[in-house]
Amino acid sequence: MSSKSDILAALGSVALAKHPMPQVEIAPRLDDLIGQFEASLKAVGGTLVKEDAMSALQAKVAELVGEGQQVISQVADVTGNRETPEDPHALRDINYAVIDGEFAVAENGAVWVTEQGAGIRIAPFICENLLLVVRADSIVANMHQALKQVDLQSTGYGVFISGPSKTADIEQALVIGAHGACTLTVYLV
Amino acid sequence: MATTTTANHAEKAEIFCRDETRVDWHSKALWLLRQKRDRAASSLPEWEQLRELGSEYKLHTLSHLGEYLEQFEANCVKQGIQVHWAKNGEEHNRIVHEILSKHQVKKLVKSKSMLTEECHLNPYLEQHGIEVIDTDLGERIIQLNKQPPSHIVVPAIHLKKEEVGELFHEKIGTEKGASDPTYLTRAARQHLREQFLSADAAMTGVNMAIADQGAIVVCTNEGNADMGGNLPGLTLHSMGIDKMVPNMEAASVLLRTLARNAIGQPITTYSSFYHGPKPGGEMHIIIVDNGRTKALQDELLAESLKCIRCGGCINTCPVYRRSGGYSYNYFIPGPIGIAVGAQQDDTNTTAWACTLCGSCTYVCPTKVPLDKIISYQRRLKAEQGKLPYGKERYMPMVGKMMGSTTMFNCAMSVARFSLRYLPHSMLKPFSGAWGKYRELPKAPKTSFETWYNQNRSK
Amino acid sequence: MKIALFIPCLVNQLMPQVAIATLELLEKLGHQVILPKGQTCCGQPMTNSGCFNEARSTVLKLLNAFKGVECDAIVCPAASCLVAAKENFHEFDDSPEAQAVINKLYELTEFLHDIAPVEAFTRPFPHKVSMQMSCHGLRMLTLAKASELMSPGYNKLEALLNKVPAIEVVYPEPHDECCGFGGTFAMDEGAVSAKMGKDKASAHANTGASYVVGYDPSCLMHLDGMIRRLQLPLETRHLAQILNEAI
Numbered sequence: 001m002s003s004k005s006d007i008l009a010a011l012g013s014v015a016l017a018k019h020p021m022p023q024v025e026i027a028p029r030l031d032d033l034i035g036q037f038e039a040s041l042k043a044v045g046g047t048l049v050k051e052d053a054m055s056a057l058q059a060k061v062a063e064l065v066g067e068g069q070q071v072i073s074q075v076a077d078v079t080g081n082r083e084t085p086e087d088p089h090a091l092r093d094i095n096y097a098v099i100d101g102e103f104a105v106a107e108n109g110a111v112w113v114t115e116q117g118a119g120i121r122i123a124p125f126i127c128e129n130l131l132l133v134v135r136a137d138s139i140v141a142n143m144h145q146a147l148k149q150v151d152l153q154s155t156g157y158g159v160f161i162s163g164p165s166k167t168a169d170i171e172q173a174l175v176i177g178a179h180g181a182c183t184l185t186v187y188l189v
Numbered sequence: 190m191a192t193t194t195t196a197n198h199a200e201k202a203e204i205f206c207r208d209e210t211r212v213d214w215h216s217k218a219l220w221l222l223r224q225k226r227d228r229a230a231s232s233l234p235e236w237e238q239l240r241e242l243g244s245e246y247k248l249h250t251l252s253h254l255g256e257y258l259e260q261f262e263a264n265c266v267k268q269g270i271q272v273h274w275a276k277n278g279e280e281h282n283r284i285v286h287e288i289l290s291k292h293q294v295k296k297l298v299k300s301k302s303m304l305t306e307e308c309h310l311n312p313y314l315e316q317h318g319i320e321v322i323d324t325d326l327g328e329r330i331i332q333l334n335k336q337p338p339s340h341i342v343v344p345a346i347h348l349k350k351e352e353v354g355e356l357f358h359e360k361i362g363t364e365k366g367a368s369d370p371t372y373l374t375r376a377a378r379q380h381l382r383e384q385f386l387s388a389d390a391a392m393t394g395v396n397m398a399i400a401d402q403g404a405i406v407v408c409t410n411e412g413n414a415d416m417g418g419n420l421p422g423l424t425l426h427s428m429g430i431d432k433m434v435p436n437m438e439a440a441s442v443l444l445r446t447l448a449r450n451a452i453g454q455p456i457t458t459y460s461s462f463y464h465g466p467k468p469g470g471e472m473h474i475i476i477v478d479n480g481r482t483k484a485l486q487d488e489l490l491a492e493s494l495k496c497i498r499c500g501g502c503i504n505t506c507p508v509y510r511r512s513g514g515y516s517y518n519y520f521i522p523g524p525i526g527i528a529v530g531a532q533q534d535d536t537n538t539t540a541w542a543c544t545l546c547g548s549c550t551y552v553c554p555t556k557v558p559l560d561k562i563i564s565y566q567r568r569l570k571a572e573q574g575k576l577p578y579g580k581e582r583y584m585p586m587v588g589k590m591m592g593s594t595t596m597f598n599c600a601m602s603v604a605r606f607s608l609r610y611l612p613h614s615m616l617k618p619f620s621g622a623w624g625k626y627r628e629l630p631k632a633p634k635t636s637f638e639t640w641y642n643q644n645r646s647k
Numbered sequence: 648m649k650i651a652l653f654i655p656c657l658v659n660q661l662m663p664q665v666a667i668a669t670l671e672l673l674e675k676l677g678h679q680v681i682l683p684k685g686q687t688c689c690g691q692p693m694t695n696s697g698c699f700n701e702a703r704s705t706v707l708k709l710l711n712a713f714k715g716v717e718c719d720a721i722v723c724p725a726a727s728c729l730v731a732a733k734e735n736f737h738e739f740d741d742s743p744e745a746q747a748v749i750n751k752l753y754e755l756t757e758f759l760h761d762i763a764p765v766e767a768f769t770r771p772f773p774h775k776v777s778m779q780m781s782c783h784g785l786r787m788l789t790l791a792k793a794s795e796l797m798s799p800g801y802n803k804l805e806a807l808l809n810k811v812p813a814i815e816v817v818y819p820e821p822h823d824e825c826c827g828f829g830g831t832f833a834m835d836e837g838a839v840s841a842k843m844g845k846d847k848a849s850a851h852a853n854t855g856a857s858y859v860v861g862y863d864p865s866c867l868m869h870l871d872g873m874i875r876r877l878q879l880p881l882e883t884r885h886l887a888q889i890l891n892e893a894i
Contacts, residue, residue, distance in 0.1 A: 003478075004274035007430065010482035011255035016491050018252045022245040024438050026235045040455060086468075088420050092386055107233075107445075108455035121419040121467055125412050125459075143445050143456070147437040152402050156268070156465035157419075160444075162456050165412040169327035169343060171350045172218050173370035178326060179378060179385070180412025180459065203838040212842060220821070227794065236797040505795065507825045511842045542836065544829030544843075545695060546782035551795035567697030578835040580696050588701035591656065591688040592708050601660040622837025627844065627872030630661050637654055637663035641682050645670070 028141035033106045034188070037139050040109035044163030045176050046184040050136070053187040057098070057131065064096055073098035074119045075133050088122035097127035097181075101161075103138035104186070105146045110162035111186060112146065114155040121157050125165075130181035132161070136188045197536035197577060202512035216510035218346060223504045225453025226552070239446050244556035246439040247495035250400075251485065257400040257433045258476065264403025265474060268465035273475045278308030281477050285310060285392070285425060286317055288473055292423050294319060294389040300407070300414035301325040302394025303341055303498060304427045304477060306520050322384045324413040326377050333360045339514025341521055342451050342500035347513055381413070391417030395428035395474075396497070397443060401436045404464040405474065408447060408457040415461055422470035426463065430481050431494040443497055446554035451499040484529070489565050493528045495555040502549035502559055508542055517542065524549035524559040531566035538577040540566040601636065608632030648763055649679045651718040653752070655728035655864075656688040662864045668887040669724040669755060675894050676765060685712040691731035695830050699738070706735040713748045720762060721748065724755040724887050726784030726863045727830075755887060756790050756862045760803040768893035771813035776889070777851040777881075778804060778816060779861030779870065780823040790862065794822050804862060804886060811893040819850035828869035844873040852879040859883045 029036070038048045049056050054077070061078050064071050071080035072091065075098050085091065099118050101111035111132050115121050124130050140146050150158065165180030176182065196204075206212055230236045250257055262272045275281035281304075289297065297314065299305065299321055311321045311332075323332040327345040331338055334356055338344030345353070354368035361380045363373060393414040397406040405426055407414045418424050434440050448454040466472035484490040503509050503523030514522040517539045519530035524543065531540040540563060549559040570576065576584070590596045607616060609632045613624070620629055650673055654666045673680045687709050693702035709732065713721055723729040733752055736745050759765055780802075784790045791802035805816050827833070827843025834840075848870050851859045859874075859881055861867055867883040874881050 003276045003280060006276055007274055007476075007478045007482060008255045008258070010478070011258070011430075011485065014252060014254065014485045014491065015488040016248060016252040016485070019245060019248040021249050021435065022242055024242060024442060026238060044454065044458070089386055092382075105456075110456055110460070115467075122416075125415045125419060143441040144438065147441040147444075150437065150462070152404050152462060152464045156463075156467065158462045158464070159415065160456065160460040162454075162458050162460075165410065165458055167326045167374055167411050168452070169325070169330065169345055170348075170353050170370040170373055172221060172343070172346070173350070175371045175374040177378065178374060178411035178413070179324065179381060179416045199836045199838070202836060206838040206842050209842070216846075230797050233797070507827065507843050508836070508839055511839050512836075538835075541696070541832070542839075544782070544825050544827060544832050544840075546825035546829070547786035548782070548793070548795055548823075548825065551786060551793050564695065564697075567695070568699060569697070571697030571699070576697070578831075580698065580831075584693055584696060584698040584701045588693055588698070588703075588705055591690075592704035594685060594687065597656070597687060601656075605660065622834045622840070623872070626837055626841030626876070627869065628875035630868055630872065632661060633663050635663065637659045637666035638682070638686075640663055640667060641670070645682070 024144050026144060028145055030141055033139040033141060034136060036106035037104055037109060040107060041163065041186060044109045045166060046109055046163040046186060048186050048188060050188040053189045057133065057187045061098060069095040071096040071098065072123060074117060075100050084119040088120055088126070091120070091122060091126045094127045096129045096131060097123045098131045098133070099124055101132045101134040103140060103146070103149055104134045105143060105160070106139055107142045108162050110160040112150060113159050113161055115157040116155055124159070124161060125180045127181050129183045130161070130164070131185050131187065133187045133189055197538035198512070198516050198518065198542040199538060199578070201516035202542070205513040205516060206511060212511050215347065215513065219504045219510045222452055226450055226501055226504065229449035229453040229455065239442055240554055240556055242442045243446055243554050244495060246434060246442060247555050250433050250435055250439070251431070251491060251494055254430060254433060254485070257435060258430060261398055261400040261403060261433060264401065268403055269472070270403065270465060271471065271473045273473060275475055275477045277479045281308045281427065281475055281479070282310050282313040284475055286314060288425060289314070289319055289390060292390060294423065296320045296322065296388045297390050297392055298322045298324050298384055298388040298417040299392045300394065300409060300417055301328055302392070302427055303521065304394055304429055305392070306338065307479065308477070322388070324381050324384065324417055325409070325411060326374060329377060329381065330356065337520055339522065340500060340503055341498055385416045385420055388417065388421050390421050390423040390425065392425040392427065393418055395426050395432050396447065397434050397440050398428055398432045399434055399437060399440055402464065404462050406440060407461045407463065408459065410458045412459055415459055418461070418463065419467065422467065424470065425473045425475065427475045427477060429477050429479070447497055447499050450501040450552065450554040489558070489562055492557055493525070493562055495557050496525055497555055499554060501552045501554065505548045505552045507546065507548070508544065512542065524563065525557070527566060528557065528559050528562040531563070532569065536577065537570055537575040540570055541577055598636070605632040609634070648719040649681070649717065651713060651716050651721045652680060652682045653713070653721050653723035653729070653732065654682065654686060655723065655725045657868070658725055658864050659686070662868065665724055665864050665885040665887055668885065668891040669722070672887050672891040672894060673722065676763070678763070681718065683712045683716045689728040689732040690735045691728060692830055694731065694735055702735060703739055706739050710736050710740055710745060710748060714744050718751065720753050720758060721751045722753050722755055722758045724862070724885060725865065726754045726781060726788055726790065727865060729754045730783045730787045754784060754788050754790070754862065756784065756803050756807065757788060759807055765807070765810060768811045768890060770893045772811045772889060772893050773813040774858055775815040775817055775854065775856040776808065776858045776860045777854045777856035778818050779826070779851070779859050779863070779866060780804070781861050781863035781866040782825050784862050785823055807886065808860065808889065811889065817854040817856050819847065819854055821850070826866045826870055828866045833869060841873070844869055845877065848873040848877055848879055848881070852881050856881065860886060860889055862886050
């Protein structure tokens with residue numbers, strides 16, 4: 001414990017004056033949340049399906065399963081062909097993961113996904129393609145509103161996912177598909 | 190491009206500047222990030238308000254840091270997270286190694302963490318027989334190329350795609366001559382996928398630690414932190430004490446500015462909240478001081494700890510863009526590198542690798558007064574008698590001359606006379622860097638004061 | 648108004664034409680202008696190098712030149728020197744007399760824009776001029792909105808120049824990147840300073856302007872050296888020189 005007490009002791013004589021806790025007082029942009037979300041999602045490389053989205057998703061997954069693609073689904077009424085394993089390594093060959101997002105954020109196209117929603121933490125990352133289901137009335141304007149909705153006490157892990165994985169580490173050239181999913185589709189229901 | 194310990198900033202920069210085409214390419218690549226940042230920032234009417242809030246949240250946290258660290262630890266422990274405290278880099282490395290050896294870890298996958306760079310963790314673990322794989326694409330490139338990062342957000346920004354292609358051909362067997370970024374990235378994805386799947390433990394840095402939740406936030410675009418953090422049972426997260434924020438509202442402010450200011454994205458692809466070990470796993474957080482409490486004892490240096498490592502100051506810095514990441518004699522380059530690392534530069538020059546233009550301070554999402562801190566770092570060096578470029582010899586003379594009207598007028602009359610009547614080719618050897626790169630000033634006949642006395646003064 | 652001129656050493660010794668233009672312009676605008684004796688350097692070369700002890704006598708000598716001088720304003724045609732003088736006076740002398748001097752210090756652009764605004768200039772200047780938004784005037788005196796900020800835009804230099812008939816104001820790309828002068832930086836870091844200067848001079852030339860116009864003589868001197876080395880079809884002018892011809 002000595003390093004801890006040394007660090008805390010040194011913090012007893014910080015030269016900064018005590019600053020009060022600030023408050024965020026920013027009016028959220030509430031016009032056309034779905035339109036804002038759609039534009040943001042497109043900008044980060046994702047795709048939105050909003051017409052008859054649940055039927056479209058069910059049809060898509062049925063087609064994928066028919067083609068022999070490996071699909072894991074945590075969404076009610078969408079049936080894949082793989083079960084959630086205990087060992088995350090078992091998902092190494094997953095082509096598609098279908099997961100419920102709790103809500104989405106208009107300003108940046110992000111969707112909040114929890115450990116419970118994903119079934120297993122690795123699912124949204126290890127799949128080649130990620131299909132997220134989000135309720136249209138769950139879209140919030142910005143991250144201030146978003147983090148008010150996040151309840152970490154009920155989950156050990158949660159993640160905002162904004163588009164497919166990407167990198168620009170080679171000469172600033174944007175490449176979609178780094179280590180996480182290579183495509184992301186959001187089904188708005 | 191190898192870093193040597195002896196050359197000073199100006200010498201390294203001069204070498205970098207010899208290849209002007211490459212300087213232009215480097216400068217343009219980074220300026221592109223600044224332009225993307227401007228577009229992203231301008232899309233939010235509340236941008237300046239967010240910068241002010243970012244600064245205030247950080248000042249509030251830093252001025253109550255002891256309380257928040259204790260609160261954070263208590264909340265982590267409740268969720269089954271094991272928390273460790275390290276006074277310096279050596280202690281951090283020792284703690285990490287102890288955890289890894291307890292679990293007989295042979296291979297560790299690591300996502301980007303400037304702190305482990307600061308602590309020299311990789312060589313330490315490698316000496317102890319543990320293989321460390323950096324998994325961020327840029328970090329993997331420089332790890333294979335045996336180089337340190339040249340930038341804190343885009344660590345391989347100094348390399349051209351052809352150079353990466355050559356490196357990948359040699360190290361991971363891509364086609365000879367292939368340099369298409371998509372092809373190379375796909376190859377790295379395959380190569381690193383195998384590493385993720387065969388790792389015994391994963392380690393990440395921390396973007397924010399939320400005191401009242403006992404949670405850490407890790408931001409990446411590639412998903413490498415999450416591929417690592419969510420596969421093996423054992424995960425470790427290293428954080429400086431400066432990563433603390435009080436609550437979710439503070440995190441929401443920084444999550445809005447971080448990626449926008451870094452690369453012009455509204456948010457990173459993944460912003461992950463780790464709040465406890467995965468079922469059957471172990472989660473460790475190592476809280477590191479390594480000089481930060483010392484900086485906090487100084488009112489101005491303390492503000493450097495407001496930094497959230499977005500790299501925006503580096504992208505806008507006109508000197509960094511034209512001198513490269515390896516010219517700074519510190520593992521963090523650019524304005525923030527000078528602000529936090531100048532005292533560790535034995536050449537005593539990096540504090541002077543700056544025109545004090547102030548662009549960095551204006552770009553900063555938490556309003557770190559970078560130009561003021563850099564200026565202050567010079568003063569600290571001067572007070573230790575550690576001045577570069579012969580300043581310890583000529584500055585007292587300049588001070589004396591400027592303080593004396595007669596001496597100064599006399600010297601300047603000679604200078605004006607020489608500039609007017611002697612051929613400039615003859616003066617160049619005496620004009621140093623000025624005449625080497627620019628034409629000498631056209632000198633007037635007299636000073637303004639003389640003109641004034643002749644034309645106005647009665 | 649009664650104005651005391653603060654003419655920094657570089658302007659006094661190497662660019663008297665800028666000081667003369669400032670004096671004539673202020674006189675034509677109806678001000679009474681004096682030049683307090685005993686002025687010297689603002690101490691910036693020393694303090695920017697961290698050498699505060701070496702700067703003390705110079706800074707105090709400059710401050711003494713203004714202490715007790717009867718005037719309404721002290722006006723300086725060099726933004727960077729003005730900023731340094733303000734900071735350094737404060738650093739070395741916390742007396743009320745020093746504060747009285749500091750309170751009267753104005754950079755020429757801000758004086759003409761904020762303190763004694765000029766309605767219009769009469770004589771046309773039918774040329775394209777490229778704005779040299781030097782750093783200290785921009786970010787420490789806030790003479791314009793810097794490109795990094797997302798607050799509402801304004802530019803006091805442009806506002807003044809736009810009062811001159813037939814002038815065309817243009818901006819280099821990027822608008823307000825440092826020119827690389829940086830005081831002793833130009834000597835210490837010759838290669839980077841020169842590359843910055845070359846890029847800046849070329850950016851000004853790319854606008855097709857005939858003149859580079861700014862409020863900071865030291866940056867203009869550095870750019871002039873680059874422009875002549877690169878043989879670009881451009882000349883540098885201080886704001887005071889343009890306005891003095893246009894009035």
